Amino acid sequence: MMQDIIQMALARGCQEAEVFEEKLLTTVVEYSNNRLKKVETAESHSVTLRVKKEGRLGFSTSTKPGDGAGLTERAIQAASFGRLVEFSFAAPGTIPAVESLDPLVEDLAVEEMVARGKEVVEALRALHPAFLASSRVAKSTNEVTVLNSRGLSGHYRRTGYSHSAGGRLVEGQNFLHVGEAHQSARQEDVSPALVEAIRWSFEKARNNVPLVSGKYQVILTPRATAAVLGPVLASLNGQALERGVSPFVAKQGQTLFDPRISLEDDALLPWGPGSRAMDDEGVPARRKPLVERGTIRNFFLDLATAQALGEEPNGSARRTAGIPAPGPTNLLMLPGQRSYGEMIGSLGQGFLIDMLMGAWAGNPYGGSVSGNVMLGYKIEDGQVVGRIKDTMCSVNAFQALKEQVVELSRERKWESAGGPNAPGGSLYLPYLWLDGVSISTRQG
């Protein structure tokens, strides 16, 4: 049927045609305020057609079953004003095998998801009589097909499993939010680990401690590290290079960061939450170094940006509302040697920053990352002594990763890139110790 759409487009005079089809089945069990609130199932099926006609690109996407003719009509109409493109849709290639389909996810019963969610909520409720716990267990099966008029016919199925949990305690006008999340292509009961991590945060944050504005030694948790990497990932995006807004224009091969900073994108990582066999334009997925010991090596490229920059596409296309754009799959930051516990122990005076609110806002290409410390702790003599509040943490990401790196931990955690402008994908990141980090707080 998808082939018919391609044939229909070619019969209407298109030079090339490409169909992207996605089927998604998601089941979610959600607890909030200590209670099981809802069980959800979402089935979705979308088809996107891109055509090239008289050198111009047109696209349309539809979730209406049997809308092939309408889709073709709208894509051709759009192509009459579309952008002139020189690239062709992806050539057929060898699609690698990736471990990303766990049959146990598909077989996982709703009752078991309910039980896992319950276990966490029950344990968290015990933290404090007024603590309101939440827990969300989700599973998904994603089926993607890309076909084009060059004979490409790629298809894969992948599974996803996630369990996030946390909660909040309100005492007077003092609010405390804590939370942890787990994601993988494989299902696994991680309830005890989630509870343990949340309990640690909760207990350390019960007591608010004062601080003075200044420049400090700071350890960022993997979640806060994700916020600091925001400008770097935005600037490694082929679109930012093509538009000339990335500070990495013409910097390939140059060392812009501390030699301990290495970033790679690995779509082939077994059971990674972002693992997949091909990208959303049908280009085979791969592992690629982005920053190697501080040196810029590769960018995220889809067909259009690769052509514009005179490079080969590298399997980075991701679609939002049908439109492809380059972005990460599994973004891995190489770890350090010591445990983060040892790092905290040897930090002396400083802060452990976990959740930064609003740090995504602003112009990413300038590197400014500034957020309210929604969850952060003061460290004195190598001990976490309490929670800090009413505080902004500000760094320039480019400068920090070049001049302020002290150490990276050997532990890593999976995080999602934060904020509405995030490029998607999953990030596997260590704890990051920086010096000279600006901390501003209220006076008096």
Add this chain to the structure above:
Amino acid sequence: MKAFLTALVRGKPVDYLEIRLEESETTRVEFQGKRLENIGKSLSYGGNIRALVGGGWGFVSFNSLEGLEEKVDLAIRQARVAASLATEPVRLAQVPAVEDVVRVRPVVSPREINLERKKDLLEGYARLILNYSSEIVSASIRYFDKFSRLHFANSEGSYIEQEKMDMGCNVAATAAANGQSQSAHTGFGGSNDFSFIVGKEKEVEEVCHTAISLMRAEPIVGGQYPVILDPHLAGVFIHEAFGHLSESDGLHENENMRKVMTLGTRFGQEFLNVYDSGLDEGARGHLVYDDEGVRTQKTYLIKNGVLVGRLHSRETAGKMGEEPTGNARAITYQFPPIVRMRNTCIEPGEASFEDLLRGVNLGVYAKGAYGGQTNGEMFTFTAGEAYMIRNGQVAELVKDVTLTGNVFRTLKNIDLIGRDFTIFDSAGGCGKGGQMPLPVSHWAPHVRIQNVVIGGKK
């Protein structure tokens, strides 16, 4: 359709059942860098069924209308699973059953404007940006218009057909030189008139000017300042800092939060008045019925500085023994409705801009917003552009200005409200519970706040 949907939700063994179908057509035109990036029209079609049994909800969303009876059964089965662990039933606040048909009444409909005209208009702005100066390296223009038709039926006999229209356009210019880059942006939006994006040359040129000026601006020195917010940023502020706190799904099951938000509590000075309304035609937050079929209204949240109301779905209103306000909204058929804002406004005061500046020896004048976020107690947002105020005068442009604070303290620190209430819609949207971007509006005048913490590297 009516007979089919009403029959489907009637007589099932549930406490409540609803079905929502949605068909929408979205046109997007996007210029990026130096050229047209995307142009196209897309169709979204789908629906959902939401069932309530005892204290549990089941929710099923789909694209295909085939096998709807089985989907109803699945939603009910899921609700029963959820109900099996529930400690108390959910009681929805009573609302009258409604039968209505709501059509959009556009001044100039974007559906009457052909794709070529839209492309030409936006291309004009892109060219204006790229030709403004050699320092400008990139233009970004993202335009969309969306027309939706919704069908809603519930087990209480309501049946509503409702059309909605939403439009937005974000315009950004980026200047770059010597490895440094700076962007400035503005946005426009509306719900009933394509003219919202016509004749914006002056605003587009101002964006270019700001981007270039930011290249020479110094980062702000972090600290605590008196801050004057322009109407756009004041709108984002009231949305983030107070609007989200008024959403009752954060209160209804949280005893301690209910104490914080006890009606009659003083939140600001005598002259602070805040409301949220679905009634403003032309606003992106304009809404006749919410996604539970409840008629919207103008809901006062703060009157004369005192908390007088909050935003409800039927579930939160039922739990708290208050009236539903028509704030249950879902971004698309793929999501259940949750409590959301519509058009959240600060009513005008009496101060002129000169009054606001008077007495500020060292402060910040912050305009426009890149975005903001809140956790209820703390808020943060990043200004689009900001100037120092020195000795009561607007002085030099500064960059990297992120404001933060405690919601309760900051509302009390509002010490002057301007008389220049400004009707303005941006192209962004509100995000909550994974539902982003929902069209909302926030109209406000200039506002002055004392003792705002601003982050800064210096």
